[in-house]
Amino acid sequence: MADSLALTPIALVDLLDRVLATGVVISGEIVLSIADVDLVYVSLRALLSSVSSVRAVTPQPFAPQPFAPQPFDPLPIDPVGPA
Amino acid sequence: MTGRVEVDRDGVEKGLASLVLTIVELLRQLMERQALRRVDQGGLSDEKVEQVGATLLALDERMAELREHFGLTPADLNIDLGPLGPLGTLLPPA
Amino acid sequence: MTTAGGLWLHAVMRDPDPARLTGLTGVGGGALRAIAAAGLTAVVCPVDLAEFGAEPLRGNLEDIGWVEAVARTHHHVAVELSQLGPVVPARLATIYLSDESVVGLLTRGRTGIDAALTRVSGRIEWGVKAYTSSAPRPTPAVAGSGPGTGADYLRRKRAALSARSEAATAAAACAEELHRALAEVAEASRRHPPQSRGLNPRAASMVLNGSYLVDAARGDRFAETVAELASGYGAIEVELTGPWLPYSFAIVPVEETPDG
Numbered sequence: 001m002a003d004s005l006a007l008t009p010i011a012l013v014d015l016l017d018r019v020l021a022t023g024v025v026i027s028g029e030i031v032l033s034i035a036d037v038d039l040v041y042v043s044l045r046a047l048l049s050s051v052s053s054v055r056a057v058t059p060q061p062f063a064p065q066p067f068a069p070q071p072f073d074p075l076p077i078d079p080v081g082p083a
Numbered sequence: 084m085t086g087r088v089e090v091d092r093d094g095v096e097k098g099l100a101s102l103v104l105t106i107v108e109l110l111r112q113l114m115e116r117q118a119l120r121r122v123d124q125g126g127l128s129d130e131k132v133e134q135v136g137a138t139l140l141a142l143d144e145r146m147a148e149l150r151e152h153f154g155l156t157p158a159d160l161n162i163d164l165g166p167l168g169p170l171g172t173l174l175p176p177a
Numbered sequence: 178m179t180t181a182g183g184l185w186l187h188a189v190m191r192d193p194d195p196a197r198l199t200g201l202t203g204v205g206g207g208a209l210r211a212i213a214a215a216g217l218t219a220v221v222c223p224v225d226l227a228e229f230g231a232e233p234l235r236g237n238l239e240d241i242g243w244v245e246a247v248a249r250t251h252h253h254v255a256v257e258l259s260q261l262g263p264v265v266p267a268r269l270a271t272i273y274l275s276d277e278s279v280v281g282l283l284t285r286g287r288t289g290i291d292a293a294l295t296r297v298s299g300r301i302e303w304g305v306k307a308y309t310s311s312a313p314r315p316t317p318a319v320a321g322s323g324p325g326t327g328a329d330y331l332r333r334k335r336a337a338l339s340a341r342s343e344a345a346t347a348a349a350a351c352a353e354e355l356h357r358a359l360a361e362v363a364e365a366s367r368r369h370p371p372q373s374r375g376l377n378p379r380a381a382s383m384v385l386n387g388s389y390l391v392d393a394a395r396g397d398r399f400a401e402t403v404a405e406l407a408s409g410y411g412a413i414e415v416e417l418t419g420p421w422l423p424y425s426f427a428i429v430p431v432e433e434t435p436d437g
Contacts, residue, residue, distance in 0.1 A: 014418050
């Protein structure tokens with residue numbers, strides 16, 4: 001069993017899903033833990049959106065939104081072929 | 084030495100082009116979806132619908148020309164609004 | 178005992194044979210060491226605060242190369258330790274300043290940690306991800322100019338967009354069904370937030386990112402079940418990852434009280 005754990009090639013993104021969001025964390029005299037610091041959250045978020053304090057966003061099926069009527073102006077580009 | 088600088092310049096040019104074209108492509112897709120919604124709403128003459136469509140078609144073709152000119156594929160522009168439309172790109176940034 | 182170094186917490190276990198830890202190195206290359214209290218053992222390794230202190234860590238955590246190296250070492254150690262018994266891994270980058278504070282962790286967190294150890298004992302985790310099927314999308318042909326081509330273009334675009342949104346709706350429904358079916362046969366299940374497109378280019382079409390806790394002895398059967406179920410859903414592409422150490426279920430509640 002441990003052999004199969006060791007040999008399976010692991011994608012970084014899948015590993016980070018797990019080691020960033022779970023495990024033993026107790027506040028106190030620790031230097032830094034990922035869940036604690038907003039600054040880290042903000043900068044990491046640019047790369048990794050799996051920090052547990054990020055509100056989970058579940059993709060919703062696309063539903064047509066009510067569309068507020070707006071005057072439609074002709075686009076200012078001439079529909080011509082090569083100049 | 085001169086050769087090397089030119090290669091670098093090409094690289095920079097292509098990098099800049101892909102950046103600019105990515106933004107242009109994003110706008111084009113947003114405009115296209117907006118236009119489609121407006122047409123679907125109804126109330127436009129057939130002539131108007133044809134004009135909107137022809138303009139969007141021309142934009143699409145021009146975009147393709149620009150991409151080809153810089154040797155970029157659609158994937159290079161890294162735009163996928165996805166089924167959610169604009170919301171797909173405004174949620175967790177890449 | 179205060180030193181200029183910190184202690185990277187790798188994991189907590191019950192009672193590993195300390196002799197088995199010798200020769201193993203952890204994050205930063207330091208030797209693994211056991212700190213025992215309250216019937217539990219924390220496995221730590223020394224790290225240099227110049228790299229792992231609060232300020233440097235903030236910077237390093239923004240470097241994906243650094244994060245990858247550290248995460249893989251952290252994982253490798255957890256896997257090695259799992260050969261010695263049930264393991265509750267620590268969250269990445271949990272660093273203590275002294276042995277005493279580690280002892281405090283074990284003492285205050287004993288109940289939660291113990292429960293987590295029991296929960297993961299003899300079990301593994303499978304990861305199941307599902308994506309909206311990437312059906313080949315028709316590339317709009319170069320239309321000639323002439324009456325009606327504009328309206329044609331609109332029709333084609335509209336059809337393409339509806340097809341995509343229908344595909345996404347169908348995919349989401351399949352993902353829900355798949356998750357429910359797997360959650361029923363697993364000991365426990367957990368859904369992760371969407372992945373980042375910076376790390377996974379397919380993230381935009383991801384409709385499921387789940388983890389399932391399964392008895393180790395039934396691990397293969399679960400994988401077969403995933404394959405069977407997945408083959409019945411045309412709207413999604415299913416990817417199985419693992420088997421994992423049961424990270425997603427080794428959750429210990431975070432304690433808010435400051436250290437005394």
